[in-house]
Amino acid sequence: MKIIAKLAIAAALAGLLLAPAVYAGRSCEAKKPSAQAVQNGLVLAERTAAALDAEHAKNGTQAVLLARAGQDLSKYGLKWSHLAFAVRQNATVDGKTIPVWHVVHKLNQCGTSTASLYKQGLGEFFLDDPWRFETAWVVPTPEVQAKVQALLADSSKVAALHQRRYSIVSYPWAQKYQQSNQWVIETLALAMDSDALSRERAQAWLQLKGYQPTTLTIGALTRLGGRVSAANVAFDDHPDSKRFSDRIETVTVDSVFVWLQRAGLAGNMSVLRL
Numbered sequence: 001m002k003i004i005a006k007l008a009i010a011a012a013l014a015g016l017l018l019a020p021a022v023y024a025g026r027s028c029e030a031k032k033p034s035a036q037a038v039q040n041g042l043v044l045a046e047r048t049a050a051a052l053d054a055e056h057a058k059n060g061t062q063a064v065l066l067a068r069a070g071q072d073l074s075k076y077g078l079k080w081s082h083l084a085f086a087v088r089q090n091a092t093v094d095g096k097t098i099p100v101w102h103v104v105h106k107l108n109q110c111g112t113s114t115a116s117l118y119k120q121g122l123g124e125f126f127l128d129d130p131w132r133f134e135t136a137w138v139v140p141t142p143e144v145q146a147k148v149q150a151l152l153a154d155s156s157k158v159a160a161l162h163q164r165r166y167s168i169v170s171y172p173w174a175q176k177y178q179q180s181n182q183w184v185i186e187t188l189a190l191a192m193d194s195d196a197l198s199r200e201r202a203q204a205w206l207q208l209k210g211y212q213p214t215t216l217t218i219g220a221l222t223r224l225g226g227r228v229s230a231a232n233v234a235f236d237d238h239p240d241s242k243r244f245s246d247r248i249e250t251v252t253v254d255s256v257f258v259w260l261q262r263a264g265l266a267g268n269m270s271v272l273r274l
Contacts, residue, residue, distance in 0.1 A: 033129055040133045044274055045122035048135055051272055052101050055139060056088060063087045063145040063152075065184065065266065066103065067253045068125065069132040076216050080136060080253035083181045084125065087152055104152055106180040108166050113231040115166040115180065117159055134273035138257055138266040147191040161186045161199050167234035169250045172206075172213040174237040175199045181251040185211065211259045214252040 033041070048066075055061040067080040084105030091100045103125045108115045126133070140148065151157050163178035170177035178186070178199070189202035196202040235243055242249065260266035 033127060037129065038127060040274060041126040041130070042123055044126045044133050044135060044272070047272055047274075048126070049101055049122055051270070052086065052088070052137070059139070060142075061088075061139050061145070063148045064137040064139050065188075065256070065260070066125075066137045067135060067257070068128075068130055069134050070128065070130050072131045073252075076214075078214065078252055078254050080257075081131070083184045083253045083256060085148060085152060085184065085187075086122070086137065087149055104158070106162070106178075106183040108168070108180070108232050111230060111232050113166055113234075114164045115178075116164070117162055117183075132273070134271065136253075136257070136269050136271045138260055138269050140260070140266045141264070144188075144192065144265050148188065151187065151191040157190065158187070160197065161190055161202055163199065166232055167237070168230075168232050169216070169218075169235065169238075169248055171237040171239075172211075172249055172251050173203050175203075176237040177234055179251065181253055181256060185251060185256055209259075209263050209265075211263075212255060213249040214255045216248045216250065217246050218248045219246050 052061065052064065055064070064086050066084050066086040068082050068084075069079065070081040073079070073081055082105070084103045086101050086103050088099050089102050090097050091102075092098075093100075101122055103120045103122060104117070105120075105125075106115050106117050126135070139145075162183060163175065165177050166179060167177035168179050170179045170182055172182060185206060186196075186199055186202040189205040190196045193201070193205045196205050235248065238248060257266075257269050261268060
């Protein structure tokens with residue numbers, strides 16, 4: 001087995017065995033992944049690790065924002081579903097301390113109304129039954145990287161803005177719920193503004209920096225069906241004027257990547273596919 005594949009697996013195990021309490025737990029799945037899916041996930045993890053290592057060798061990159069295609073969102077004009085931080089940290093493999101890439105992100109727990117924060121390796125990150133075995137990332141500026149790394153290394157700050165109540169379409173400028181991509185950019189805001197110790201303040205920073213959420217067109221019958229059939233879907237945090245006109249604003253990976261580049265906080269998007 002190649003050393004990068006070993007590191008991907010070791011990092012995945014590290015996410016389960018070595019993560020501090022703030023990251024505790026893991027997502028559950030309704031079905032076991034096939035052998036082919038496991039192989040594809042590990043190959044994608046191996047190639048992603050190699051690409052990020054190349055970024056580090058060339059530019060000293062220590063942190064990126066990493067996306068995966070967990071579900072098909074093409075009917076909304078979206079390519080990516082889930083966003084995470086990926087940071088280069090030390091891990092012990094075969095008794096040696098080696099730098100590897102760890103993923104820090106938020107996951108909804110089995111379609112329930114709550115979510116938790118996780119620290120995982122790339123291997124585990126891509127074993128979560130993705131829609132496509134494809135990933136994308138943007139490299140933040142050195143200043144943003146340094147501040148993100150410092151925050152993620154401080155267990156007292158990682159969960160500072162985490163809201164366990166979860167809705168997959170949570171409104172970007174409310175605090176009742178919080179979806180996974182929303183946690184990433186609010187935490188990014190805290191990294192950049194040390195006074196953003198509340199979600200309201202973090203959202204104010206995002207608005208000041210020009211973040212614009214994605215507007216989805218979701219009709220009343222779809223909204224009703226989603227709310228009744230799924231605990232992780234709620235629309236009651238959206239302003240009535242927008243909700244009743246079928247305009248649902250939420251944080252998407254696609255909108256975050258566009259904003260980061262427009263705001264001068266990160267470079268162009270890189271894509272890797274099997």
